[in-house]
Structures are given as structure tokens and as C-alpha cells.
Amino acid sequence: MRVTVFGAGAIGGYVAAKLGITGAVDLSIVARGAHLDAIRDSGLRLIEAGKETSTQVRAAAQAEELGVQDYVVLALKAHSLAPALDQIAPLLGPNTAVVTMQNGVPWWYFYKCGETLEGTRIDAVDPGGMIWRGIGPERVIGSVVYPAVEVEAPGLIRHVEGTRFSLGEPSGEKSDRVIRLAAELVKAGLQSPVRDDIRSEIWVKLWGNLSFNPISALTGSTLATIVGDDATRALARTMMLEARAIGESLGVRFPVSVDRRIKGAGDVGEHKTSMLQDLERGRPLEIDALVTAVQELGRLTGHSTPTIDIVLALVRRLARERGCYS
Ligand SMILES: NC(=O)C1=CN([C@@H]2O[C@H](COP(=O)(O)OP(=O)(O)OC[C@H]3O[C@@H](n4cnc5c(N)ncnc54)[C@H](OP(=O)(O)O)[C@@H]3O)[C@@H](O)[C@H]2O)C=CC1
Numbered sequence: 001m002r003v004t005v006f007g008a009g010a011i012g013g014y015v016a017a018k019l020g021i022t023g024a025v026d027l028s029i030v031a032r033g034a035h036l037d038a039i040r041d042s043g044l045r046l047i048e049a050g051k052e053t054s055t056q057v058r059a060a061a062q063a064e065e066l067g068v069q070d071y072v073v074l075a076l077k078a079h080s081l082a083p084a085l086d087q088i089a090p091l092l093g094p095n096t097a098v099v100t101m102q103n104g105v106p107w108w109y110f111y112k113c114g115e116t117l118e119g120t121r122i123d124a125v126d127p128g129g130m131i132w133r134g135i136g137p138e139r140v141i142g143s144v145v146y147p148a149v150e151v152e153a154p155g156l157i158r159h160v161e162g163t164r165f166s167l168g169e170p171s172g173e174k175s176d177r178v179i180r181l182a183a184e185l186v187k188a189g190l191q192s193p194v195r196d197d198i199r200s201e202i203w204v205k206l207w208g209n210l211s212f213n214p215i216s217a218l219t220g221s222t223l224a225t226i227v228g229d230d231a232t233r234a235l236a237r238t239m240m241l242e243a244r245a246i247g248e249s250l251g252v253r254f255p256v257s258v259d260r261r262i263k264g265a266g267d268v269g270e271h272k273t274s275m276l277q278d279l280e281r282g283r284p285l286e287i288d289a290l291v292t293a294v295q296e297l298g299r300l301t302g303h304s305t306p307t308i309d310i311v312l313a314l315v316r317r318l319a320r321e322r323g324c325y326s
């Protein structure tokens, strides 16, 4: 099984390191810059549960060096995907499956969704439908990423917590390709349940990201602090209720209450969301996949999002001032 992880940063690097340690798949990564140089020099290093491992993995700067794959794991930040389409193309053959390991509303959301909006492109994450055309939604295996992972230094991945990568076909089918991939991830020591309704799980994760991430960027606060403060907790809750109305109108089942989801986020503790971490590092923020796309889905389904709109306006303004959003 030929597997390439494109964008082997924190999440992609973790998946690649785990698959590499098992050695059961023909594994490659595409990376760039100092990170790529370090992986070529010293292997892909992973610190997990206090133990460091290093895996020699085929690491390419250009996908042409690797050719057509059985699976391509896309572990880029959502905004990095459109600019990378030409670089990803050489990995794709007629039977290549593409696994989207990203937070937020995925660009393929309305593929085989069984809704009246079937085939709708979401401009916030797929401007002009260029990703839909460039990758093809029929290749997609959806994913929900739970682990917290960081790139501590070039070539060095630090696992913080969590091992679950839920997978699911957009159609909900338990296809051979998704079952085979899940089996490899499990062999590598990860949890990989195959879902028949991956969109509902995407929404439960998104629920936290669309509210806590921009609030944390705006306030500089950790999850525990946002949840512990009555006013910011209420703000997150209002955003989540606006989002739930949109999700439910799209057929999403929320298996937990909004208050339980908020408690779960608070229990993570004094943790800075990825959006706050990106802001502090001056890196582009994933505003569009996490927040703008939800606003767009609100417009598509006829739901107003007054609180999401305000928070979105503020976090965009902040990110523009800091050069982290264009
Ligand atoms: N990290 C985490 O704990 C979690 C992350 N997620 C989600 O997972 C997704 C990935 O996040 P994360 O792993 O943190 O992000 P990272 O920024 O750590 O990793 C993305 C990697 O892709 C690389 N990249 C971007 N464009 C290209 C390109 N054209 N060619 C080669 N490499 C490229 C980046 O390189 P460069 O650094 O040079 O830009 C970086 O190494 C996001 O959607 C995030 O929200 C979800 C749950 C938890």
C-alpha cells in the first residue's frame, strides 16, 4: 500500500511517524524547508509518552519524485490546500484515495450528502471550486482529527495527547479503501473508527473550533479560562447554538448537549487553541475553514448568525492587523 503524507507538520508528521515505526506501508512524505532538511538528515523524530523515536522515511520536496499513490493524506492547514493543488496532482491516479485530515468545514462537505445542496461548493474553503476540480470529491475519505500535536523543532514532532483519527466516506459507505486504511492506522497504534456519518462528528469537533478558537485568539485566553469566565462562556455558547441550528438543518445529529461540549473544552485545561498559537507565532490563521465557512452555511440554509458574524469580524480584523490573514 503506497501512502504519502502531504504536509507532514504536526498532525501529518505524527501520522507518518506512527506509520513509519510499524513499517507496514510503503510510506513517503512531502515536506519543505528546514523541516524537510532535518527529516532527511536525522529521520522523522517523535516524542510520545516521554520516549523519543526516529524513523527513516522517504521525504520529498516535490511529489513528482514519488508518483501515483494508493492513499494521499492531506495534513495541511485548510488555507494551504488550494495553493498546493499543482504540487499534489502527481500523486493522484485513477484509484487514489485522499484523506482530508483538517479541522473545520471540509471543501467536499456537500458531496454525496443526500441533501438538496448536493454538489454545492463552499467558497470560504474552496474559492471558485478549484479544490473540488483539482482533487475530485470522489477520492475523499473524510477524517476528524483529535490528537494534540506540535512541531517542536524542525524534524521533531511532540505528541501531547490523543490518538483518535475517525474516518468516514462522504457517502457513509464502509468501503474497502476506508477499512484498509483504518486497519493500517490501528496497526500503527492509533484509534481509527470508521463512521457511517462522518459529517456529524465533523460538526461536534467544529463546534468547539468555531467558537473557542477565535475567542482565544481575541482574548489571549486558554480553554479553561474562557470556560471559567461567565461572559466568554456565554459568548461561546451563543455561537455554538447558532451553529447547531445550521447543522441540524443540514441533517446533522449532535450526540451531546452544548453544555457538555463546553465542559469538555474546559476540561482540556490551560491549553492555547491552535488559532491563538498561530497568532502568537505570526502564522496564517484558519479563520475561513473554522468560522467563515459556518457563516456561509448559515447564509445557504437561511439561518442568521449575528454572534458568529461579530466574532468573525473582530478576529479577521485582528489577524489582518497582525499580518496573519488576507
Ligand atoms: N496540531 C494539532 O494538534 C491539531 C491540528 N488539527 C488540524 O490539522 C490540520 C493540520 O494542522 P497542523 O498539523 O497543526 O499544521 P502544521 O502547520 O503543523 O502542518 C502543516 C504542514 O504542511 C506544510 N505545508 C504547507 N503547504 C505545503 C506545501 N505546499 N508543500 C509542502 N508542505 C506544505 C507546512 O509547512 P510550513 O510550516 O513550511 O508552512 C507544515 O509543515 C489543520 O487543519 C489543523 O487545524 C486538528 C487537531 C489538532
Ligand SMILES: CC(C)(CO)C(=O)C(=O)O
Residues within 6 Å of the ligand: 103, 208, 209, 212, 213, 265, 268, 271, 272, 273, 274, 275
Ligand atoms: C483545542 C481545540 C479542541 C480547541 O477547540 C482545537 O482543536 C484547536 O486548538 O484547534
